[in-house]
Amino acid sequence: MPEPFTSSHRLQPGDSLVDLLEQATRAGLWVLVPHTGELRWSQRLAELLEAPEGYTPPAHLAFEFLAPEWREPVEFLARRCAQSGEPFDLEAQVVTYARRRAWVRLLGHAVREDGGAVLRVEGAVQDLLPRAAPGRRLLRDAAAWGTGAEPGDPFATVDREGRFTYLNEAAQRLLAQDSSRLLGRSLWGVFQKTARLRVEERVRAALDSGKPLELEELDARQMDWLELRGQPFSGGLAVSLRDVTSRRKSQEQLRLLEGSIARLNDLVIITEAGPFNEPGPRIVFVNDAFESRTGYGRDEVLGRSPRFLQGPQSQRDRLDLVRSALEEWRPVRVDLINYRKDGEPFWVDLDISPVWDKSRKLTHWVAVGRDVTERKANEEKIQYLAFYDALTRLPNRQLLLDRLNALLARREPLGEGALMFIDLDNFKVLNDTLGHQKGDLLLQQVADRLRTCVDEQDTVARLGGDEFVVLLPPRGRAAGATAAAARTVADRVLEALGEPHVLPGYLHHSTCSIGVTVFGEAPWSVSELLKQADLAMYQAKRAGRNTVCFFDPQMQAVASASAALAADLRQAWREGQFLLEYQPQVDAQGRMTGAEALLRWLHPQRGRVPPEQFIPTAEETTLILVIGRWVLDRACEQLARWAQRPDRAHLSISVNVSARQFRHPEFVDEVMEAIARTGVPPRKLKLELTESLLADGFDITVKKMGSLQRMGVALSLDDFGTGYSSLAYLKRLPLDQLKIDREFVKDLLTDENDAAIARTIIGLAQSLNLEVVAEGVETPAQREFLARHGCDGFQGYLYCRPVSIEQLEAFIDANAGLPVATATAS
Template structure:
């Protein structure tokens, strides 16, 4: 138990020491009876062997809690809903006790619910205020016990709970154990060793391996522990008899045969293949494995291994036996029927009088039930039984790893999620429907995050998402949090189907980032919680970031995305066309350019809204619309001899190009419009080549096979490698306007432009320069060998009607473009 402040330390310690485990219960609906442990039977005043009814047991609960207990147990055995509640009950002596009642569904081998099972644990006498229980001080292990002694200790090694077997084993049942340090019950040498091992395990939050200790009550005890809550859960087992038996194994083979533990004796051959052969197994081996002695004599023990047998443990055995040393491991073996079981295996060498190795003796104890119990205990310690999500303890462990003082260079985002108006649902429709809603919310949240991210339930209607930046998830934490939070708002805003009711709900999300500045786990939790309340104050169904600057960026991006969706729905996006001309000034085609005139923002530049369209996936329908419009215009021009030669270049985004339906979309647009495919030019960005180059080249070849022309836009500023460039089935490179702007004054820009032109000449590619604004720029490019241009020198981007009027004024209605005076270029 963690230390508490001086004001209430004494009271809390007394509460823990007064806590008592009252017993275990199980209700099997097939038998129609309630089975309970001896502790519960004594509490209810039942005679030994009496099998009660559920109604009899219910009589011992306070009137105000009977209905809740009955409803929880029924829901558990009928719908499989686990529960964990605090109730009052009456003991045989008439004492009113506050108790914790825990239940979970009981299932048969096929997974079908056949009843319910759980425990009853005293947490305080009358007058106790529910909700203050330190639940982690008493584990499920005592209730699930397999007959072994079981204790829990706090972080200082003090016993906080002990079952009856532990009291009998450590103190002969004659003195109280709670509050005493566990190592005080062992002989001096064993005491020092156990204290050292336990202190190390508590500090490192690790389990401890098997140890055999000499106790003060003249027993050899086996001690095994694993982390639980803030302390450890320990299993103690009297192995005195086994130790005595092992000392006489070779002399008393008949005794070996009668041991309950599995015994295998092999010859003293090397452990490498084929390995030692079995010369003896006892009756316990035959009973547990299903193999007869005749089937296994002469075989290697390897036939007991299977798919889940731990390779690391086998390596430990091999290494020890090669050094002729004793070794002990927990191992998964398999029966003849193929069923796995756990065995605590102790392998020892046997020597003759001349110190020659004669045999190996393996003594194994079946610990399958204990392993299952440990798994249940571990699950109850770290998972929420209602939603199956990790609980607060696991969240704190993960968050401490990711953002605590010992975290190294990791960054990410912490998100607090609170359901809006959840209390109204519980109050109007009942807690059962509220629980069903929480389970649906948990499933939706899991679907909103990537593999490796954590979704946890803190309690009630509060959930937390932990996002960590990894090489598999290259988005920076701010962008990842924006994307995931919007995804969560959408998912949790969808209707919920509850029995007889369609429920609509929203959520509020608070986000804080970690990794950039030092911060403690508690600070991060407070920051995310504060941001969540800011989202509530903003009207709910919203996201707020703790950092004001990031919040401003996130708010602006969200507003831009919302406006862009509205502009798309209202047909406010427009297409303008900018002419492309050849060396003789004749128009060769146009580039289709997307434009957005916002009623409040004014003109929104493409480099502002195109990234938002990419992030929100709006680029897919918008890109398809531009493609259809371009093909329809080409079809109209094809009917006029003076314009049939014109092409239209359409920009294709990375997300649009990588969409699985992109090739089919292009093909259907060309087929419906009836245009010659070579009149359509697709301008691709260099960022397509940043990853999966083979898939990109394959798609480009499909487009080329259709007759579509391909151009690489803004060449020279992206990711291109010359080794990749020669593999691309392209027709044209486009010199970026950034190089053209200062081509007459910047020697570097001039050299890059000249290099690109020379590269195109050597590869047989066409080249076109964009952003040409002066006649001097055009003349310089022409001298270098570039004879196709696009820019304000010739014409600005124009709406279709103005473009038609512009071309009508050209000689022949579509001929030579006369450069505009340089003074109008901007």
């Protein structure tokens, strides 16, 4: 009967590392010598097949443990391997000697002599567990973690000359000498002559440079191999010592295993046992599959922690799971992302197992893994299909409900959100007359248009059929902000979906009905909100379709008022109801330097509508773009007329520019065109910008302001101190002027805080070499206070209220050659 598994070429009986690999991979090893019929089994393989004690089958029954249906194909593969050297790797069923069926993974490869002839076939049988489904492959991979010195490790310190100044008990035991014989001796004196020079050179270099020292596998006196690491400190060098003799021997033994293990398709990593703080257990073995899959060679990874495979991204939850299991010395299985040498990520299904010696001391960790990148990609695809609509690529009902539930479950106060239910009008007619294919194309176009109508934080979802939902998260805690935003989005949707849809061979005109419900911090349920939005949508249907209805009557009233105002604004623009008034600006001597152009709306029924009531709506509807361009053109035309008169050529006009107008990509070109068309000196045009421009896109804002300033246009920061400005931003802005907001001027004589703010703004402007103008100056005392502290200009009722251009011309004539302060304001 053949001996238990032995191979003078690869394995030694009772090798702890052979046991290690068999434990980690759940595999039994075998060798078949075709020419002699000799068959060798490992003890693990006999146990796996539940064979009688000491039993080894003859070579002609080498595969009798296979299930009958598997014997012929496996014998064919083994015969071919013995003849041509072609390896094999497959999954098959075995029938153990206890008559139990089990799935195994069967591997074999040929070992050749120098001339190329096959000497023997070596292989492994790996248990895939009885509960595994037929054909399922064992999935494994590699993981990485950090390490540090264990408590009680040998430790010593040396002085600047490299002489021992302290050794702990572990270091004395390691060096087999007590501290009385070692203190005062040089560190390199404990090494063999062949290593002393290298140690002395590296120690002195570490002490001189202050950089850490790492030396490994040095030939020492009292042991075979010693690892030395050092960290410089003020008194010398702190040194940790470690006996690595067993690791050296392990590495030698592991080289003997390469013939059977290195060719496994699974990635195999073996590390020393050790703690998992930085840098982590060091690698002592990797197989061929590891090299081919990761792109790293053995020489690049041996002695390193597997942690480098994790790359620049973290997987905190998975790594915490691994760390927790390994700190308790128990196996763990987890999916991890690892990174190739070229940076390409790949997923591995990783099995990590501890290995113990006969005294139950942890000696190694073995990680065996399988590349599951394709499986993960399929899982992500399945995940996408579970939460997104396949036709429109929008979130589906499930994802919408998840996001809405998450929003309602948040505990911190967020303000109001809105849910918008959108239903296409007469969609069934299209499907019935033109077919479902064109109906699907329409739904795809609708989805694309809906995406353009919302902001990034909003959710557009398809519930099914022709029903869509938009979820607007809270816009802030200002009353009515969400309702106004919902109305704006609804108007965009009505406009976008009202445009004709181009279908193959057909131009389709469609509309939609929209229902909106606004929800706050009350305990709403998802079903209630959907029902409310649905009811509001049907109310819109009953109202004649192609319209928007709010579920809450109060919000409906607010939204209706906003919609009415927006409609009136459009009508006002078409009918020319806007006009400009001007308010003079004077310098410290009382001479008029220019005027600010102020937009006014004279409504036939509403009368004079205050700017603060209609400007926000004009911005929401984007009407501010055409209105702002009109104001800019009128101001330049007026400057051109003044330029023809020597007594007025010195006057400037300030124009307010909204944030939306300034951010328009063609704004700078529009200013340049207006100046070129009218021929006015650019310096006479002042653009007053609001601090809201600094809230986002700061770098783009600075770039645009720089372009305008290079054109010669003067730039003023309006209402300074009431918005987003900061000193860090202010110093980077290419400004010419700061304007003190009227809120600080109004009470500066009675409120010390307002007075301090006004003085500060004036001082800040002076330090930055900027002109400063105060708005809302109504009394001589206010003017005297501001002038006394260095204010350059003034604007307010003290001099003149906003007036028409005709009244302003009369005002200029009346005060020709006189300080304006002596004149009576009209």
